[in-house]
Amino acid sequence: MAGKTVPILVVLGVIVLFWYVMAVVMNAPWQQTLNARANLTDVPFTEFVGQTFAQDKPVLPAPHQVIGAIWNGLFGSAITAPRSLAYHAGITLGATLLGFALGTLLGVLLAVVIVHNDASDRSLMPWIIASQTVPILAIAPMVVVGLGAVGVTGMVPKALISMYLSFFPVVVGMVKGLRTPEPIQLDLMRTYNASAWQVFSKLRWPASVPILFASMKVGIAISLIGAVVGELSNNAGGGLGVRLLTGSYNGQTIQIWAALFIAAALAAILVILVGWGEKLANRRMGVRA
Amino acid sequence: MTSVVSAKGLGLVFKTGDGDVQALSDVNLDIDKGEFVSFIGPSGCGKTTFLRVIADLEQPTEGTITVNGTSAAEARVNRSYGYVFQAPALLAWRTIDRNVALPLEIMGYKDSAARVAKALELVNLSGFEKKFPWQLSGGMQQRASIARALAFDADLLLMDEPFGALDEIVRDHLNSELLKLWARTQKTIAFVTHSIPEAVYLSTKIVVMSPRPGRVTDIIDSPLPRGERPLEIRETPEFLTLAARVRDGLRAGHSYEE
Numbered sequence: 001m002a003g004k005t006v007p008i009l010v011v012l013g014v015i016v017l018f019w020y021v022m023a024v025v026m027n028a029p030w031q032q033t034l035n036a037r038a039n040l041t042d043v044p045f046t047e048f049v050g051q052t053f054a055q056d057k058p059v060l061p062a063p064h065q066v067i068g069a070i071w072n073g074l075f076g077s078a079i080t081a082p083r084s085l086a087y088h089a090g091i092t093l094g095a096t097l098l099g100f101a102l103g104t105l106l107g108v109l110l111a112v113v114i115v116h117n118d119a120s121d122r123s124l125m126p127w128i129i130a131s132q133t134v135p136i137l138a139i140a141p142m143v144v145v146g147l148g149a150v151g152v153t154g155m156v157p158k159a160l161i162s163m164y165l166s167f168f169p170v171v172v173g174m175v176k177g178l179r180t181p182e183p184i185q186l187d188l189m190r191t192y193n194a195s196a197w198q199v200f201s202k203l204r205w206p207a208s209v210p211i212l213f214a215s216m217k218v219g220i221a222i223s224l225i226g227a228v229v230g231e232l233s234n235n236a237g238g239g240l241g242v243r244l245l246t247g248s249y250n251g252q253t254i255q256i257w258a259a260l261f262i263a264a265a266l267a268a269i270l271v272i273l274v275g276w277g278e279k280l281a282n283r284r285m286g287v288r289a
Numbered sequence: 290m291t292s293v294v295s296a297k298g299l300g301l302v303f304k305t306g307d308g309d310v311q312a313l314s315d316v317n318l319d320i321d322k323g324e325f326v327s328f329i330g331p332s333g334c335g336k337t338t339f340l341r342v343i344a345d346l347e348q349p350t351e352g353t354i355t356v357n358g359t360s361a362a363e364a365r366v367n368r369s370y371g372y373v374f375q376a377p378a379l380l381a382w383r384t385i386d387r388n389v390a391l392p393l394e395i396m397g398y399k400d401s402a403a404r405v406a407k408a409l410e411l412v413n414l415s416g417f418e419k420k421f422p423w424q425l426s427g428g429m430q431q432r433a434s435i436a437r438a439l440a441f442d443a444d445l446l447l448m449d450e451p452f453g454a455l456d457e458i459v460r461d462h463l464n465s466e467l468l469k470l471w472a473r474t475q476k477t478i479a480f481v482t483h484s485i486p487e488a489v490y491l492s493t494k495i496v497v498m499s500p501r502p503g504r505v506t507d508i509i510d511s512p513l514p515r516g517e518r519p520l521e522i523r524e525t526p527e528f529l530t531l532a533a534r535v536r537d538g539l540r541a542g543h544s545y546e547e
Contacts, residue, residue, distance in 0.1 A: 184378045187346055191372040192395045193365055202391065206382045285382035286421035 019063050026059040027052035061254045069258035082238065089262050091239040092227050095155045096270070099162020100223040104216060106163060107170025114171070115178040115204070116196070125175075132168050136161065136229055144233040154237055158230030165226040166219035173215030177208025209285065213278035220270045228263060240266075293357060293445055293477045294320040294343055300351030301338060301503075311502035312338045313349070318496065318505060322444075325471055325478045327488035328496045329535060335503020336481045336496075340447050343479065344372050357445070368396055370445040371438030375453055377430035379422040379437075385409070386418035389437045396441055408436040411470055428459040432466075439474070446478045452487070464490055465520055472516045485539075489513075489532045490523055497538035507538035 053062040073085025231241025247256035299316040328336035341347040345365035356364035393401040412432040497507040
């Protein structure tokens with residue numbers, strides 16, 4: 001870990017520096033307009049740079065502006081207040097987790113059916129792949145509006161969109177995972193006259209656990225994307241997607257960036273948590289460290 | 290003596306993409322209770338296929354086979370044999386004791402712990418209960434897989450080149466261990482190999498097979514004493530005569546035309 005710290009910090013430093021430079025470049029035209037209107041001429045360069053970092057609605061907010069907005073959003077108000085980013089992150093998190101759980105369950109169930117039935121292997125798989133070629137941005141509003149029309153609002157429609165995205169890596173991974181056992185291991189179970197359930201629970205399922213975790217890492221990250229996209233279709237319920245949406249309506253670029261970073265951090269935390277689950281499972285299953 | 294395995298006119302044809310393959314042709318064989326029968330022959334002679342037919346893992350296309358007086362399918366359903374594969378086929382996520390307990394779990398045995406301990410003791414693996422398979426050498430893994438086949442006390446043990454992947458020193462050791470185990474447990478063993486010394490050393494009966502089509506060319510009853518045999522028996526004239534006969538049988542049945 002220690003060996004990684006320096007390179008990571010160097011890369012981070014380069015990114016931040018590039019960001020600050022771009023903030024000056026991109027905010028300069030509007031700052032010049034503002035200064036001209038105020039009849040401010042001959043503003044020294046250092047002062048001008050400071051101005052480009054302090055706009056209300058910059059084209060590109062400076063990193064410290066975004067960090068300030070994140071800090072305020074998380075700790076500046078009560079966690080239940082609609083101004084609180086933590087509140088919105090909580091709403092998105094709920095939909096993400098529900099959608100992820102449903103998606104993982106659906107993915108595993110489909111994989112079990114596909115592995116145990118040749119006909120469904122041939123008939124289901126093309127549809128599953130086709131489902132992911134449809135742009136989620138096109139489907140999300142239909143799901144949200146359609147379910148809203150029959151009175152289902154709030155977390156469930158967003159969770160369904162998360163499910164729609166996250167079942168895919170799980171089903172593809174688990175079809176492979178459940179087929180990991182070698183022919184002689186399947187023969188072995190046959191010599192014991194093991195039932196289909198025993199073959200599944202004692203051989204196929206444990207053999208597929210590593211792939212399940214790998215799939216879930218992908219699944220939970222895109223679950224979050226699904227929830228955010230769902231929120232973009234309906235600005236009533238709150239959530240990070242709603243913050244992105246209202247931010248873009250009002251030109252609140254700082255708010256957009258803050259929400260983006262919170263969403264990214266949330267995704268990272270969720271993936272890390274799944275990774276911990278993976279480590280725990282590995283230890284119990286005696287995987288060579 | 291009662292026949293544990295009895296094959297009459299047994300044949301098996303595999304249908305493959307480029308035509309039929311006659312894996313077994315007109316095999317007639319009886320294995321009596323308590324015997325140690327080796328099947329020896331070059332690749333493609335059908336020795337493994339025959340073992341798999343006994344185990345009901347392959348279906349014969351001609352002739353009949355009975356195992357323990359029933360059909361092979363019934364014998365499998367009755368769990369009347371233990372099968373040891375070429376590879377240990379241990380489940381990587383189970384410790385050794387839980388691997389050995391696998392058949393017991395599936396068959397619903399209540400006295401699993403005692404049986405596991407006894408089976409591991411028979412293969413000299415006591416003390417390795419809590420190791421995972423990757424922590425054991427190849428020879429120990431194969432012994433664990435033998436313990437797994439012994440755990441539910443089937444009278445018939447089917448072994449498909451169990452020591453084929455091991456080096457000769459380990460193989461010698463496991464061979465003498467296997468003979469001791471056979472003497473202690475009084476099981477009937479059907480053992481596939483392509484090593485002449487292994488077949489002669491272990492067996493009470495040697496079945497020599499040859500390929501294209503897979504068939505039995507010679508059945509030799511061993512004059513060597515039953516039960517434990519010291520490894521040095523392999524230097525005796527009886528042993529060498531027997532080995533020569535097996536080699537002749539293999540040579541006669543094998544054509545080098547291709």
